[in-house]
Each structure stands twice: as structure tokens, then as C-alpha cells.
Amino acid sequence: MEIFKYKQPLSLMSKSKRFGILSISVLIIALALIIGKGFNYGIDFAGGTLIQLKYDTKAPISKVREIIDSDKSYEGATVTFFGSDHEIVVKTKMSSKSLGEDVGDRVRELLKSTGNFEVRRVDMVGAKVGSELREQGLMAMVLAIIGILIYVSVRFEWRFAVASVMALVHDVTIAMGMIVLFKVEVNLDILAALLTILGYSLNDTIIVFDRIREGIRDIKDPTLESIIDESVTRTLSRTTLTSLTTFFVVLTLFLFGGEIINGFSFTLLVGIVVGTYSSIFVASPILLWLGFSVSDFREKEALKLKREKEKDKMRAMYENGTI
């Protein structure tokens, strides 16, 4: 079966302005959402307690709400269905200080009258741990980006590195905007998903850049635009196919993986779509805007090659005993 077959390069670069405007407007909306509405931090980062209960029958949610609301110490607590109408989740900002006085135990006692239920999960994070986790998360993001910048600079050129990191920031920011828009609760797993998007979207971009690097060497046409057009078109098939397989795999995770990893798989789905878009339409134009020069790169490559050849020559001479 063949879907994408290379016939001639698509003229993408001539339309790069349009994609640029689209990306920038989506970015602005995402940033506005992040700053304006802010993240809906879950207990991992905000601290608090989460209790998941499963009832034998349909969960009497209004009764549970009534009981929780009547106790002043649970002010601001929320009660929601979780996955099915048999299960509910109670979230409160309160966290247990001592091992003996556990919020989970207290809620269990409090709700005894509401029916037969099983406590399936109690997560409690103290406020101090929450802020530590948040700092660590931010640190992880920054470190990952720095590591990637260094690696791509060494393997390609600094402009490739900057372009790929800009594409990454683009993807992660838009994914974050979607998280805010869809009120996904931000916990550690969302952080993991965002870091995965980092790796994944970069993966896509690198494949395209690798082809551009190859194109610079092999394609006679000296303009970067046409080299990019041809390279992107040639990798289009792979980019789309891989994205599709990964998208469908994550979709099964989203649909069948259970409520607990829904936020995680949702974030990944967004990331895959945005990451694919950005590696086709965003990353390469940035290379162009950064003033990447084909002839300079060729010269540098030629110089590198020359130096290696000279070294070989020297070594050969040395081995032959002429030096």
C-alpha cells in the first residue's frame, strides 16, 4: 500500500508566513490561557488529599456532597464522579500531619452512613512536598531542553538546535494551553507527558533536519527554501505514518487505559498532533529565519572533510615513514 508517494516537492516554504501567523496566534491564545486561567494543579503540586471510593451501587453523590459540605474542616472540597457512576473522588486541600490522624480514615468514618463502599485510593501530599515537586518538575524541563540544545548543536549546527528547541517550546506551550482549556488536572503524570512530548516532537524534527542536512550535501539547488521543501516532502510519508501509529496507540490508551491515565494520554494526544504539525511547518522555517546559509554550511563541511583528509594523509605519511 502506498499513500504518500514523492512526485515533486510541495512548495511549503512559500506558505511559511501563513503557518507562522497560525502558530503565533495559537501560541498567544495558549499563553493567554496559561497566564489568565492558570493551571488546575492537582494534589501532587498543590498539596492536599484525594480519596477515591467505589460503591456497590450507584454512588449517592449528592448525599456525599451534603455530608462533606456540612463539615467546616473540608471547606473547598470537591466531590466528583470518577470513570463510572459507581465511583467518586473526594478532593480536599487538607493533608494529614501525623500518621495517626489520617484524612482518609476520617472521610471513611464520615461517609459510613452513605452506603457500602470500598476505599480504593488515598493520595495525600503535604504542601511542602508539593512545592518541591513543582520545582523539580520545572528543573527537569529546563535540564532536558539544555541537554537537547547541546546535543543538536554538536550533531548539527547551533541554528538547528535553536530551531528545534523553539519548535519544542511551541509544542509544549500549546499542549499546556490545551491542558488549561480542557481543565485537565496537573499532576506528576502530566509532567511526564509533557517531557515525553519534548522527546517525541524533537524526534520528528530531528528526522526532518537529518534529511535537510543530507539535502544540503546532495541537492544541487543552492537555495535553502527548495532544499527544505524537498526534504520535508521526502520525509512527509514517514512523519505522518509514525505519527498516525503513535496517535492510534495513545488513543487506545486514552479510550481503554482507565480513568487514572486519562490526563496523561490526553496530553500526549495533543502533543503528537502539535508535534507533527510543528516538525513539518514550524521547525524548518525557523531555520530560514535564523539566517542559515547553505553555502556557509557547505564550506564548513568541506573544511571538516579537508581537515580529516589531511589528517589521514599525515598519518599515512607517518606510517610510511616519510616524516
Place this chain on the structure above:
Amino acid sequence: MKRLNFRVILFAFALIFGVVFSIPSLTQSEDGKKITLGLDLQGGLHMLLGIKSEVAIESRIKSIAGTVKYVFDDEDIMFGDISIVDNEKVTFDIIDKDDIKQAKELIKKELTGVRLNENGLNFSIDLTDEEIVRTKQNAIKQAVDTIRNRLNEFGLAEPTVAKQGEDKILVEVPGIKTQEDEQRIRELIARAAHLQLMAVDEDRIARVDTMSANEAKSFGDVILHDVNSPEKYLLRAIPVIEGSMLTDAKVGFDKNNQPQINFTLNGQGAKMFGEFTGKSVGKRMAVVLDNKVYSAPNINEIIGGGRVQITGRFELSEAHDLAIALRSGALVAPVYVMEKRSVGPSLGADSIESSSIALAMGFILVVFFMMVYYGMAGVIANVALIGNLFLILAIMSLFGATLTLPGMAGIVLTVGMAVDANVIINERIRELLYMGKSVTKSIEDGYSNAFTAIWDANVTTLIAATVLYAYGTGAIKGFALTMSIGILASMLTAIVGTHGIYQLLLPNIDKKKLGFWFGIKAEEKK
């Protein structure tokens, strides 16, 4: 080209290795190394505990006061006004100037890590800075050991207790069935189990109901409550005996068949206890546990042998847990919860089920797609994918790694990403075939053209995964781990393995059947 090439042999070895070492995990057999399920999949309790290490300093100061009092009494040195100031130093006066030299020598002999400051006849003892650091570190180490002992004695399967960071303790207890059990385990861990035998201040106890805490302090006393009733006791603040002198604690029964705890003191404790009871006949002695008075019996005679009981209307399970706590030693400093995650066994089972379904569906989807789109080339990629999955399981089994729910997600994601390498390779091969290159040339060049792209892409993903592993906690580490192993394994299976299979099959590849082999129309070939 030889049909049996090193690549396919390497792949075959990897496949055999993968299957052999993943069998114990897949069948959950008793023998062999296997993957442990994370607490989120098998159910259990995960806690991060903080420690109030300043309390360790306080109790150290208290025991210094006790020692000073004991040795001075023993050597007949007259002293007065021994007291503890701000929980950080012990102050006292020496009454007879001639005793100073001997007193200083005794302190030097009996106490380490302390500074003695003198001002005429007034003396004070505090801890050196190094001693404070050491005491705090010991408190954490001791808490880790104590909690581990308690959990082991409770008879739980493979609890993990480890120091995390500078001042935190990680506790993981798998296999807890109910919330009630969990509560009991938490209480067992949290129990300070600080046992003290204290003298009742018989001269002033009559006034205890009107006395303030400060007033009691001015007499060198403390006011403590009875464990079961609001009754108050006035006790000498410096205990006669402390829990550290205890050697054994067992559940026994009193004459009314009520559970009680019998404990035995060590040599020094028994000697001190004997001397004290000898001097205090007719007075009362309080058995104090975690600052509650359990009983305050009259001392009728010298008690030798160091055998003491705690009675206090216990439930049997309570007495059992308390004996464990006493036996495994007191927590020098109390612990508190910073983070707690508990998952019931039924939720864990549900998570395994749903993520397995997702994995199976995702796998079938990808395998089916690859086969339809690429023909035999897709089948070869699928063989590599299966090899990859077995390798992930085998490597995780060998390391005894933990599989968490995000770890399952990592494997699902790997299924999507591992075929990526083959998609890249197959696209390259197709390109070359379109250009009219021979099958052999197309395959060889396809692999070499695709290699740098796959390599660079995988390394960058590995960088992200490594950072995630270093900064992630618990379950997230599992995700980073499975993803990293998946990527590394895919380098072997998807690049080396499939290449080897092509070389093995090369003589059979019919140029006229490119549709069957590579999923492209033969007539497209120029």
C-alpha cells in the same frame, strides 16, 4: 552475501534471551528473577515521612541530665538545682568546691560529645556542633532501622524502608488488603514507643490539680495524664529508667486474663531499677509510655531482675503492636507524613486489566497497519517489535525493576515509537527502489541512509527520558525506565535485527514481487 549473517544471529540470540528471561515474569513463577509490580498496580501503601530531629536533641539532653544525676548520686557529690534549659543545655550547681575536680572528671568519663561550661560553682553542659549533627543523622538512621524492624516483625511481605534525601524516609508496604489494616500499620510506624519509668513526686502530688506546668517545672517535675482517665500525675521530670535499657517485650496476661506487656531491662537498667526501688519503698512509680501514664503501682519492696509490666486495658491487637514497637526500640525523634499514596488491591487489578487491554489493542493496531502498508517488510518489522517487547520484559526482569502504571504507558508508547525506525528504513528502501536500484543495493543503502536519523532521534528521546528518570519520583521513574529500555532495545531489534532478516531472506526476494515484499506496485519500477 552469506545467508546466516552476524546480524540475524545476534537478533536470534536477543530473541531467545528475551523469551527465556521474560518467562518468569509472564508466568509469575516462584523461581527466577521477575518484574515486581509497582504499588499502583498491586495495591499498597507508599509514604514519605519527615522526621522531627530536634526532638532527638531534646531527649539527648534529657538523658545527659539523668546520667549526671545518677553518677553524682553514686559518687556522693553534693549538687543542686539540676535542670534543663531551652531543651539545649543542662545546668547544675556543685555545692562543695572540693568536689569540682572529681565532678569534671566524672563528666569527662561518662559523657561524650558535650561541652562543659563553668562559672564558679554554676555549671552547664551542652552538645558540641558536631554532636548535634551526628545526633540528628543518627535519629534518621535509627528511625529507618526501627521502622524496618517493626514492619518486619509485623509479618508483612517485603516492605521497603529507606532514607531519601537528607532528612526523609521512604516507606513502601505492598499487599495491604483493607483500609483498617493500613491504619494499623500507620499507627505501628508512628508510635514513638518511648517508655519511661518515673518517680511520683509524693510530696507535692496532692496539689497536682491546681498546679500549672510551669510551677511543676520549677520543682523539676512534669504533669502527665493517665492514659484512660483524666487523672493527673506529678512526676519527677528526669526518668529513672528509659526505654533504651529494655531488652525484650512480650504480650502476656494478668490474673484477670487481660493482655499486658511484660518487659525485661538490661543489666544496667536492672541495677538502676533495683537501687531505685530499694530507696523508694512505700512510694509510687509510674510506667509512662509516650507521655501517658499507664499505671502507677506502689513499690512494696526492692524489685530485682528487671522485670516490669505495663497494664492498661489493652485490646489484644493493640498489645501485640505495642510489644513489637517496644521490642524494636523507640523512635528517637517522631516522624510525620509528608506524602502518602495508598492504592487498594482491586484498583490495582483494574489498572492492570485496562492498561493490558490498551497495550494489546495498540499492539494489534500497529502490527496490522505495518503488515497492510508494507507487506513482508511490515511483517519483518513486526517480528522486531515482538522481539523488542520480550527484550523489555527480560531486561526489566533481570534488574528486578518495578512495573508501574505509567511504566505500562511507557511500553504502549514504545510500541508506537519502536516501529518508527522501521517506517524510516522502509521509506528509504522504497525511495531507492523507485529510483530503480537493485533490491540488494536498496536495502543496504536504505539502512545506511536511515541510520543517522534514527540514531539522532533516539539519542534525543533518551536525553529527555534520562532527565525524567533523574527528577521523577516513584511511578514516573517507571515510565522513564520502560521508555529508555524500549528505545535501547529497539536499536537492536528494529535496526540490526530487521537488517539481518533481510540479508537472510535476500535470495528469496523476487524482483517482480515488490508489492508482496515492500508493499509497492511493481510496475512503478522504471
